[in-house]
Amino acid sequence: MERRFQSWKKAFLSRGGRLTLIQSVLGSLPIYYMSLFKIPCGVRRRLEKLLKGFLWEGVEEGKKTHLVKWELVTKNKEEGGLGVGNLRNQNEALLAKWLWRFPRESHSLWHKVIRSKYGLQVNGWNALPPRRVSSRSP
Numbered sequence: 001m002e003r004r005f006q007s008w009k010k011a012f013l014s015r016g017g018r019l020t021l022i023q024s025v026l027g028s029l030p031i032y033y034m035s036l037f038k039i040p041c042g043v044r045r046r047l048e049k050l051l052k053g054f055l056w057e058g059v060e061e062g063k064k065t066h067l068v069k070w071e072l073v074t075k076n077k078e079e080g081g082l083g084v085g086n087l088r089n090q091n092e093a094l095l096a097k098w099l100w101r102f103p104r105e106s107h108s109l110w111h112k113v114i115r116s117k118y119g120l121q122v123n124g125w126n127a128l129p130p131r132r133v134s135s136r137s138p
Contacts, residue, residue, distance in 0.1 A: 027085050035094040044087050
């Protein structure tokens, strides 16, 4: 994401242009990772810091005052925000998709791997907690 900023910071973009880039390109870069893994808090904060800085500072030298709180920027447009999207909420929703798919795709390879490695609870929705396997004999 930082490499993308380097070329864009040289361009003279209005706040609307920077917002459009954030919504269309930068907001979608971490989607694949977030759909598979829980994003660490430090990484999420770093990404949000990059997005905030790009939106408010642009090409001007030095720090500028942020006009509104980032929480307001990430709200939906219907709620008065700019519709950027909250990375934590996106991550949780993308991971929840796997819970939704698990009982519906019982014949898929990924389901069979999870079921064979962890086992399956009676309700059919959840895998059991991981079993500890030791290389030592009892």
